[in-house]
Amino acid sequence: MNILVAIDLSSASQKILDKTKTLALALPAKVCLLHVIEGDPDFLDDEPDSQDTSAHGQQEFPLEYKALLKEVDGLRQSGIDTKGLLTQGSVVDVILQKSKQLEIDIIIVGTHGHGGVHHMIFGSVSEGVLRNTSCPVLVIPTLDRE
Helix, strand or coil: CEEEEECCCCCCHHHHHHHHHHHHHHCCCEEEEEEEECCCCCCCEECCCCCCCCCHHHHHCHHHHHHHHHHHHHHHHCCCCEEEEEEECCHHHHHHHHHHHCCCCEEEEEECCCCHHHHHHHCCHHHHHHHHCCCCEEEEECCCCC
């Protein structure tokens, strides 16, 4: 089984990574952690790997590259076959494209729980993915609600 996990590398990503770890170990599954930087889609498409220190993403976006590599290494240390992908483009479009390209069986995304005007203006990554894929999607709420 192949799982694509879209993370924004914020503190909210930890909930997504925790659920991913549980699911990947239970199935078992291979995991691709995807971080998309909004921008020119032809500019960047790098796979962070602790053995590769010359990657373009590391040079252009060192903070994001390092953060993604840390999360990849964390899942690998748990025994999960994991790779990371740092790319640029429209977040929803990249998730959909990579899910087909990598023959993904399930997509995991988070939702920050924004509603109302924010949702109307900016839309929702999780909603965009859900509406445009035939692949199962697991949406993890990342907002703490009491």
